[in-house]
Amino acid sequence: MVIGITALVLALIGLAIGAGGIWLAVLGGSWYYVVAALGFLATALLLVxxxxxxxxxxxxxxxxxxxxxxxxxxxDWWQLGPRGGVIVLIGLWLLTPWVRRRLAGSGGATALGMAVLAALVVAGYAMTTDRYDIPGALPTEQVAAQPNLGGGAMPPGEWHFYGRTPFGQRYSPLAQITPENVGSLQPAWTYRTGDVRGPDDVTETTYQVTPLKIGELLYICTPHNWAIAIEAETGKERWRFDPRVGLEKDRQHQTCRGVAYHAVAGAPAGQPCAERVYLPTSDARLIALDAGTGEICTSFAEGGTLNLLANMPYADKAGYYYSTSAPLIAGGKIIVGGAVNDNYSTEEPSGVIRAYDAVTGAIVWAWDSGNPDRTTPLGPGETYTHNSPNMWSTASADEALGLVYIPLGNQTPDQLGMNRSEHVEKYSSSITALDLDTGQVRWVRQTVHHDLWDMDVPAQPSLIDITTANGVMPALVGPTKQGDIYVLDRRSGEPIIAVNEVPAPGGAIEGDFTAPTQPVSDLTFMPPPLTGADMWGVTMFDQLACRIELRRLRYEGRYTPPSVQGTLVFPGNFGTFNWGGVAVDPVRQVMFGMPTYLAFKSELVPRAEVPPPDEGRGSEQGLNRNEGAPYAVVMGPFLSALGIPCQAPPWGFVAAADLRTGKIVYRHRNGTVRDMTPLPLPFKVGVPGIGGPMITAGGVVFLGAAVDDFLRAYDLTTGRQLWEARLPAGGQSTPMTFEASDGRQFVVMVAGGHGSIGTKAGDYVLAYTLPR
Incomplete structure (x- = not known):
């Protein structure tokens, strides 16, 4: 009976992988599974x-x-396991007395025992190695004695902007917390906003805010755009304001990454609205609030509120245009972009960038990438160019140079490039520098030509002065979804670290085209192209299925154009870097980031085959209808039938580069699968994440972001993890730090989860500090 059942199982395995193996071989893949199937079938026959x-x-x-x-x-243990796991387990079963003693002959058990032992030895050795790890140490030299932080008169213990200063460095000069004492960090307080994700919210309801710290208060916003002031040292609520945004099923994102702060020059201290907090909302408003009381500043704009739908085409499409990121205040102006719904329709609002007077709310200039030469405000009845590339992230600015730096997205539909205008072709997926006073273009650096892959420039550029052989250069560090780090002279947009044009795949659909070359920075976290060997699974069966799926898709490396057949996009539009960007240290002139690697699939669907509309809109994954275009697109991560990535881990790292040399110095797996699996397994596989890092002068980096729910601290020099704290919800925000009145340094993290990546929802603001 035992022999018969064993033989039947082996025969079924052989037939299954044989059928799949023949399919894979016909598609041009590995012949291993065909050979292995013969081995299983021969073993089954001999057992009988x-x-x-x-x-x-x-x-x-x-x-x-x-x-x-x-x-x-x-x-590589994580790659060897799926290939050999089932085979080794069956080998162990065949060695048991219930099987071995029922077989005639000799020597076979010894041979199989030695083979199993060899496999176990290899597995044990593989567990001690990591071929993906890059060990190294950043230089500890303090290059800049007086670094340019871009913060003017901001006290070192405060955090006035989304990236702390208009430079967007995400760097704090506080140094009380060090690699030596960070392990002693302990909770100081926890505050709960009460704004939790509800059953009627869109999928992409996320909590991503980075608090500001001004004086004794922290300022935050929540996913549904409540503005709240919290006492920084105690976590007690001082005031809250609810703009009553309401739900909208066609709103693709429901989040708030930050508010903006401005002190009115010359206003007497204590005067109402002398200090203001500006709240962006999901229904396209910008509201000015008194920083001390939360009352509306009625002297700003129309009763305290800017209507961001003014002069906007298709303004009647509810939920199609809104703010998700903090506006930037520079030169007395509020610089505002906005998110548009990706791939809903060709009739989308404009991606116009507008500058308003921070005191009065009067519009100063408006730069529309679809009509870039006119920046003067529009009159009644005029509208901006519909469907032009937008800035859904946050700008940065150098007030001394009089420039504001705009990370631009792509024109929707993302995967269809026919009929784009000359201006869209120039500005789409670029970093564009505008004159802070007039909005006129000063330079543009495109990171993708004729973008067909949703490779928006997703993050606020970081500004830093870099010491080079030619002297100190005012630089811009721009991370991209495809993994390139652009290090540019921020005066001119010319590369400080070389950017080269490399050949790119062709073969777009009829009526479209591809760019013959694409830019690649010499400082890049771009992964190598995927091959069949990179396919993964829990077992050899789902791994085989992923190999077959890879061969069925169109894939010729990065920038393989979209297709009706289905195209593999790697890095996927989730991005190697996303809105969290990177952090830079202006003293040591280095950068730290969290590169993530997840392949995506996209499949164009001819309009005649698109199913009727349903109510399930609000996510960028699944069917994107592209109403008015000849194709819809089905897109999402490249997953197996078990819902895990088809590509092998690691999927996420922490990494650092020396900005003076342009070299990646270290890279380490980051995060565990604890919150990705039914069992809380602490395996440090290296998981994806979304969020950003923060560097301190003490040489410690803080980062949440990963899909396991932890806030972690790392040694900036080596990337070694020093400390972690379990979070009560997903930590998909960027942490910040401040100094209390008694001199203690606090670290603050918001934990509320991310809808589309499935981390636990919550409403937590958590503070940590060293013991008194």
Whole structure:
């Protein structure tokens, strides 16, 4: 009975992987599965005949599999496991007395035992190695004695902007917390906003705010755009304001990444609205609030509120235009962009960038990438160019140079480039520098030509002065979704670290085209192209299915154009870097980031085959209808039938580069699968994440972001993890730090989860500090 059941199982395995293996081989993939299927079937046949030769055959299968696996992936435990796990377990079963003693002959058990032992030794060794790890140490030299932080008169213990200063460095000069004492951090207080994700919210309801710290208060916003002031040292609420945004099913994102702060020059202290907090909302308003009381500043704009739908085309489409990110205040102006719904329709609002007087709310200039030469305000009845590239992230600014730096997205539909205007082709997916006073273009640096992959420039550029052989250069560091880090002279947009044009795949759909070359920075976290060897699974079966799916998709490396067949996009539009960007240290002139690697699939659907509309809108994954375009698109991560990535881990790292040399210095796996699996397994696989890092002068980096719910601290010099705190919800925000009145340094993290990546929802603001 035991022999019969074992033989049947082996035969079924052989038939299954044989069928899949033949399919894979026909598609041009590996022949291993066909050979392995023959091994399973031969072993099953010999078991039925009760011959110990079955164990010899199975030993050969196991040794052959081990050799093939090492040849394909080296000593990578996470890759070897799916290839050999089932085979080794069956080998152990075949060695049990219930099987072995019922077989005639000799020697087979010894051969199989040695093969199993060899596999276990290889597995044990593989667990001690990591071929993806890059060890190294950043230089500790204090290059700049008086670094340019871009913060003017801001006290070192405060945080006045989304990235702390208009430079967007996400760097604090506080140094009380160090690699030596960070392990002693303990909770100081926890505050709960009460704004929690509800059953009627859109999928992309997320909590991503970075608090501001001015005086004794922290200022935050919540996913549904409540503005709240909290006492920084105690976590007690001082005031809150609810703009009553309301729900809208066609709103693709429901989040608030930050508010903006401005002190009115010359206003007497204590005068109402002498200090203001500006709240962006999901229904396209910008509201000015008194920083001390939360009361509306009625002297601003129309009764305290700017209507961001003014002069906007298709303004009647509820939920199609809104703010998700903090506006930037520079030169006495509020610089405002906005998010538009990706891939809903060709009739989308404009991506216009507008500057308003921070005191009165009067519009100063408006730069529309679809009509870039006119920046003067529009009159009644005029509208901005519909569907032009937008800034859904946050700008940065150099007030001394009089420039504001705009990270621009792509024109929607993202995957369809026909009929784009000359201006869209120039500004789409670029970093564009505008004159802070007039809005006129001073320079533009495109990071993708004719973008067909949703490779928006997603993050606020970081401004830093870099010491080079030619002297100190005012630089801009711009991370991109495709993994390139652009290090540019922020005066001119010319590269400080070289950018080269490289050939790109062709073969767009009829009526469209692809750019023959694409830019690649010499400082890049771009991953190598995926191959069949990179496919992954829990077992050899789902791994085989992923190999077949890879071969069925169109894929010729980065920038393979969209297709009706289905295209693999890697890095995917989730981005190697997303809105969290990177942090830079202006003293040591280095950067720290969290590169993430997830492949996506996109499949164009001819308009005649698009199903009727339903109510399930609000996510960028799944069917994107592109109403008015000849194709819709189905897109999402490249996952197996088990819902795990088809590509092998690691999917996420922490990494750092020396900005003076342009070299990546270290890279380490980041995060565990604890919150990705039904069991809380602490395996440090290296998981994806979304959020940003923060560097302190003490040499410590703080980062949440990963899909396991932790806030972590790292040694900036080596990237070694120093400390972690379990979060009560997903930590998809960027932390900040401040100094209390008694000199203690606090670290603050918001934990509220991310709708589309499935982390736990919550409403927490958490503060940590060293013991008194």
């Amino acid at each position: 005949r009760r011959r110990q030769t079955a164990l010899w055959v199975y030993a050969l299968l196991l040794v052959g599999t081990l050799a093939w696996a090492i040849w394909e992936v080296g000593f």
